[in-house]
Amino acid sequence: MRAKSTFMKSVYRHRWLYIMMLPSLAYYAIYKYAPMAGLVIAFQDYNLMDGLRNSPWVGLKHFRDVFSNQQFFILLRNTLLISFYKIGFGALPDLLLALLLNEVRIRWYKRAVQTAVYFPYFLSWVIVYGMMLMFLSPGTGLVNYFLKDWGFEPISFLTSNDWFRSILVSSEIWKDVGIGSVIYMAAMAGIDPQQYEAAIMDGAGRWKRMWHxxxxxxxNVFVLLLILKMGSILDAGFGQIYVLYNSLVYDTADIIDTWVFRRGLEQMQYGYAAAVGMFKSVVGLIMILGANQLAKRFGGNGIW
Known part of the structure; x- marks a missing residue:
């Protein structure tokens, strides 16, 4: 009884913090946890008219169909390659931008740069695609205009298997680098200023203060973000790819999510799509647990 009383007092003391948490908890409960009841579709021959209760059970049939399909492993390869490219090439630009902005002392210039690099994050991929057509279109694109002016043949960037992954990675970096740097700048704001003052007294320059x-x-923030990215390694950015890709680049751009969208929604094979979704969730959980343990083993804090 005493422990219960102490717990209730603690809850009451921090009641406003718990109230502030309610919208986030409601979001995850409604949109993340409640839909998990639909995972049973992966074990059913689901039919919209019969519903969850009356659809016949097929056990692991959909999982066997997925892993016996050779195309699935091509999609898995594309998904992993695109995700690793995005993680590998996208991890440092956010950090470098934050480090550079942290060293700027002219406030109006710093704010102008921040506004310019944050703005693309709020653009939808449809708008970004329209901008990319203006620059990369083989007939009227600005880039190809300069290539032709310099004596080179125009390149169809958005329909070329050689260029498409590079376009995906570079466009995501351009779009998200500003918002990613915000997290690092917030972490930098939490560093004790006395450490910098002591380093200045010892004669350390800007580079040494930055490094040490x-x-x-x-x-720890860098490791945390890396762990979270590893947990979504089988996502690869459905929204971006679905807007940008076309049938000419399926060999390099078709990923698990776009394939599931076509099979699950367009062809109404809901059980098949649910089986692939469950596979993605299990792999994501394993990756995030493994990355967290590696972070702790090499001296980091991890997520928990």
């Missing part, structure tokens, strides 16, 4: 104080101070 700033980077160690945000190391």
């Amino acid at each position: 104080i700033t980077l160690p101070g945000i190391r």
Whole structure:
């Protein structure tokens, strides 16, 4: 009874914090956890007219169909390659931009740069695609205009298997680098200013202060973001790819999510799509648990 009373007092003392948490908890409960009841579709021959209760059970049939399909492994390869490219090439630009902005002392210039690099994050991929057509179109694109002016043949960037993955990675970096740097700048704001003052007194320049104080101070944040990205390694950015890709680049751009969208919604094979979705969730859980353990083994804090 005493423990219960202490717990209730603690809840009442922090009641406003719990109230502030309610919208986030409601979001995850409604949109993340409640739909998990639909995972039973992966074990059913689901039919819209019969519903969850009356659809016949087929056991692991959909999983066997998925893993016996050779196309699935091509899609898995494309998904992993695109995700690793995005993680590998996209991890450092956010950090570098935050480090550079942190060293700017002219406030109006810093704010102008921040506004310019944050703005693309709020654009939809449909708008970004329209902008890319203006620059990369083989007939009227600005890039190809300069290529032809310099004596080169125009390149169809958006329909070329050689270029499409590079376009995906570079466009995502351009779009998300600003918002990613916000997280690092918030972490830098939490570093004790006295450390910088002591380093200045010892004669350390900007580069040494950055190397010995700033980077160690945000190391845990970098590791945390890397772990979270590893957990979504089989996502690869459905919204971006679905808007940008076309049938000419299926060999390099078709990923698990776009394939599931076509099979699950367009062809109404809901059980098949649910089986692939469950596979993705299990792999994501394994990856995030493994990355968390590796982070702890190499001296990081991990997520928990």
